Each structure stands twice: as structure tokens, then as C-alpha cells.
Amino acid sequence: MSANDDPQFWAKARAHLVRYGGAFSPLIAESAAGNFFTDAGGRKILDFTSGQMSAILGHSHPEIVAVARHWIGELDHLYSTILSRPVVDLATLIAKISPGRLDRVLLVSTGGESNEAALRMAKLVTGRHEIVAMSRSWHGVTGGAAAATYSSSRKGYGPPAPGALVLPAPDTYRSRFIDANGVYDWRSELEFGFELIDRQSSGALAACIVEPILSSGGVLEPPEGYMAALAEKCRERDMQLIFDEAQTGLGRTGHLFACERDGVVPQYLTLSKTLGAGLPLAAMLTTPEIEDIAAERGFLFYTTHASDPLPAAVGLKVIEIILRDRLTERAALLGDRLKAGLLALQQRYDCIGDVRGRGLLLGLDLVKDRRTRAPDPDLAQRVARECLELGMMTSVVRGGFGIFRIAPPITIDVGEIDLGLEIFDRALARAVH
Numbered sequence: 247m248s249a250n251d252d253p254q255f256w257a258k259a260r261a262h263l264v265r266y267g268g269a270f271s272p273l274i275a276e277s278a279a280g281n282f283f284t285d286a287g288g289r290k291i292l293d294f295t296s297g298q299m300s301a302i303l304g305h306s307h308p309e310i311v312a313v314a315r316h317w318i319g320e321l322d323h324l325y326s327t328i329l330s331r332p333v334v335d336l337a338t339l340i341a342k343i344s345p346g347r348l349d350r351v352l353l354v355s356t357g358g359e360s361n362e363a364a365l366r367m368a369k370l371v372t373g374r375h376e377i378v379a380m381s382r383s384w385h386g387v388t389g390g391a392a393a394a395t396y397s398s399s400r401k402g403y404g405p406p407a408p409g410a411l412v413l414p415a416p417d418t419y420r421s422r423f424i425d426a427n428g429v430y431d432w433r434s435e436l437e438f439g440f441e442l443i444d445r446q447s448s449g450a451l452a453a454c455i456v457e458p459i460l461s462s463g464g465v466l467e468p469p470e471g472y473m474a475a476l477a478e479k480c481r482e483r484d485m486q487l488i489f490d491e492a493q494t495g496l497g498r499t500g501h502l503f504a505c506e507r508d509g510v511v512p513q514y515l516t517l518s519k520t521l522g523a524g525l526p527l528a529a530m531l532t533t534p535e536i537e538d539i540a541a542e543r544g545f546l547f548y549t550t551h552a553s554d555p556l557p558a559a560v561g562l563k564v565i566e567i568i569l570r571d572r573l574t575e576r577a578a579l580l581g582d583r584l585k586a587g588l589l590a591l592q593q594r595y596d597c598i599g600d601v602r603g604r605g606l607l608l609g610l611d612l613v614k615d616r617r618t619r620a621p622d623p624d625l626a627q628r629v630a631r632e633c634l635e636l637g638m639m640t641s642v643v644r645g646g647f648g649i650f651r652i653a654p655p656i657t658i659d660v661g662e663i664d665l666g667l668e669i670f671d672r673a674l675a676r677a678v679h
């Protein structure tokens with residue numbers, strides 16, 4: 247019997263844990279360091295998901311460990327109206343590195359919260375309440391964020407916030423909008439989407455929230471020009487634009503912020519997962535003009551962990567390391583190597599319909615048939631199980647697709663990229679035959 251099968255552990259887990267996201271992985275994690283974690287059997291598992299897409303510097307990075315140790319002993323948590331140096335320094339640094347004039351920063355704990363804050367501020371400042379989001383979005387599970395989330399189940403939880411409107415997510419591989427030359431016609435799709443929005447709207451459009459690359463929706467990368475066109479549609483309607491860079495922010499895509507590729511600066515930008523690199527830290531950024539109006543109107547987003555010093559100190563170190571070690575460039579370079587390796591696998595496995603994404607945020611789309619592009623979720627689950635057996639953690643998106651989203655730490659090295667590719671190769675061979 248493997249140490250991962252410990253009957254007492256699993257009996258207690260079954261008896262006392264809420265099942266918040268389907269089945270738990272069939273192993274017990276004991277420790278993690280660098281780009282691997284170790285299970286109860288002593289097996290080292292390559293972490294191709296960066297934990298929950300967050301551990302961008304790998305696990306237990308020595309400098310992060312040192313900062314966390316220092317601040318837990320120095321200044322951990324305070325009444326939420328009290329400021330400290332790490333908080334003001336982090337807000338200043340985020341304002342400096344972010345695009346445009348997103349100079350006002352709110353520091354909270356989770357991605358859902360940071361989006362909730364942006365949505366609340368957009369409603370307060372515009373005096374309207376309708377929120378447009380993409381049909382394959384994921385912005386969190388709290389009220390407002392969940393109302394704007396369409397790639398998870400919405401069934402059974404009662405009515406979402408009134409005014410939740412949806413745009414077709416730009417899916418370069420499976421869109422129904424194909425022109426006479428067989429090319430994805432995103433302009434017509436966007437036009438059509440806004441035609442429907444305008445018909446549904448009761449005249450209270452407040453904001454549009456969007457991930458620069460829709461990760462949980464299947465690593466959907468909008469074509470170049472799409473975000474600029476979307477921003478224009480928002481401007482025409484006097485709607486505010488929110489970019490959710492929970493997964494794409496801070497280097498993973500080969501830009502410090504993914505929206506830099508698109509040359510679009512939104513009214514709000516949210517950061518979370520990668521900012522704490524595994525610790526709970528999130529930020530909502532906006533312009534001084536917007537923040538001033540919100541403050542005049544008594545903006546309230548008062549949470550227990552707003553402006554906590556310990557996570558802020560960690561966030562400061564995370565950004566310092568990413569800038570100092572040029573990890574954004576590294577993500578671009580190693581992402582190219584990983585993508586080339588996946589494309590080489592596509593040559594050998596008919597079940598790989600599409601390889602897409604940027605930097606170290608890539609998608610591998612498994613299909614039953616390349617002609618029909620019918621997704622193969624069962625095969626993807628078998629491949630994921632084989633990967634875990636062979637020593638690599640992967641993530642398959644929800645929603646009936648067979649799409650892997652591949653997001654290793656951006657501290658990963660060439661040997662570990664090649665190991666990941668080798669494991670994918672062996673897992674595919676086992677699962678297909």
C-alpha cells in the first residue's frame with residue numbers, strides 16, 4: 247500500500263472536508279520546494295500548475311521565506327484603517343510598474359475580492375449596474391464576481407446579480423464566426439455580441455470585465471486588435487473596462503501585464519494569484535480621477551485583511567524578484583520552448599487539436615477528431631491521471647472541454663520544461679493506446 251493511501255487520512259478527509267470543487271487529487275502532499283512538490287510516498291511531482299496558478303516563483307523561494315519569516319515576527323496584521331510601510335511601498339511600486347495612470351491601489355486577499363472591489367467601484371462611479379463579461383470567464387465565486395463568471399456552474403445558487411450580461415468569448419479554435427475564407431471573424435462576433443448587449447440592456451451599462459487571456463475558459467487568447475476594439479465598444483457606451491490579470495499579471499505571458507500586448511489601458515486592473523506567488527494577496531488598481539469620485543461618494547470595501555503588512559511585504563519581494571531576475575523575458579523564452587515542444591507532440595498525436603497561449607500560459611486542446619474539433623474531455627482526464635502517475639501535476643479546465651492549461655512557475659528551467667514535455671509524451675502514449 248502506498249503512503250498516499252493512508253486509510254485514516256482519507257477517512258478523516260471524507261468525514262470532515264467540504265467538497266468544494268469535485269474530487270480531491272489521489273495523493274497526500276507533504277512538502278514543496280522549487281518547481282516540485284513531494285507526496286507521502288516520497289515522489290517528487292513537477293508542478294505544471296504553479297499550485298492554483300499562483301506559485302509563479304515556485305515553492306518556498308528562499309527570499310520569500312525570509313521575508314515571510316521576518317514580517318510574521320515583526321508586523322503581521324492590523325486594524326484595517328492602520329497603514330504600514332510595506333503597504334504604502336507596495337502600492338507605490340504597483341503604480342509605478344503598471345500601465346497608464348493606474349496609480350491608486352487597494353490591497354486585499356483574493357482574486358474574487360479584487361474583482362468585487364472593481365465592480366463595486368464601477369457601479370458607484372457610473373451610477374449604473376449592468377456588468378458585461380465573457381461567456382467563458384472566471385472572476386471568482388463571491389456574489390458580483392460569480393455573476394460575471396460563466397465558465398463555472400451557475401446552476402442552483404439562485405439569481406445572479408441583476409444586470410449580468412454576456413459576450414461571446416473569443417475562441418480562435420471553435421468560434422462559429424468563420425468568414426468565407428475559413429478565417430475567424432472576430433470583428434463580426436464582437437459586433438453581434440454588442441448588438442445583443444444593446445438589446446438586453448435596460449440603459450444601465452456600467453462596466454465590462456475581461457481576462458486578457460481567458461485561462462479557466464480554456465486558455466483563449468483574443469486575437470491582436472480584439473481588446474482595442476472591445477475598449478472602443480465600451481467607450482462608445484460610456485462603460486468602464488476592467489482587466490482581470492489574476493493569472494496573466496506579473497510576467498507569465500512574456501509581458502509584465504498581458505494587456506501591454508494589446509496596447510489597451512483599462513479603467514481598472516486587478517491582480518491576485520501571481521502577486522502573492524502562493525500567499526493570499528490581491529490588488530485593485532484604478533486612476534486617481536475614478537478613485538476621487540468613488541471616495542467622494544463614500545466608497546466602502548472594508549475587509550479584515552485589507553492593507554495587511556505581512557502579505558504586502560511578500561508582494562513587494564515577489565515584484566522585486568520578477569524585475570531583478572528578468573523573469574518576464576524568461577517566461578517568453580521558455581514559453582517558446584514549451585510551445586515548440588507541444589507543437590512537436592501535435593505532429594505525432596492526432597488527438598492534439600490545438601496548441602495556443604503566450605509565454606508560460608499555454609493551452610493544449612484534445613479532440614476526438616481534428617476535422618470536427620469535437621472536444622475529448624475523457625481522454626484529457628486519462629492523460630491527466632497518467633501525468634500524475636508519471637510525476638507531473640496538470641490542470642484540465644471545466645465545462646466539457648478537453649483542454650489542459652499549462653502554467654508552470656516562471657522560475658522553471660530548461661531541463662524541467664523538457665521533463666514536462668517528456669511526461670506529456672509518455673502520458674499521451676499510454677492514454678491513447
Ligand SMILES: Cc1ncc(COP(=O)(O)O)c(C=O)c1O
Nearest residue numbers: 356357358384385386457490492
Ligand atoms: C482570472 C481569475 N480571476 C479571478 C479568480 C478568482 O480568484 P480567487 O479564487 O483568489 O478568488 C480566478 C481564480 O481562478 C481567476 O482565474
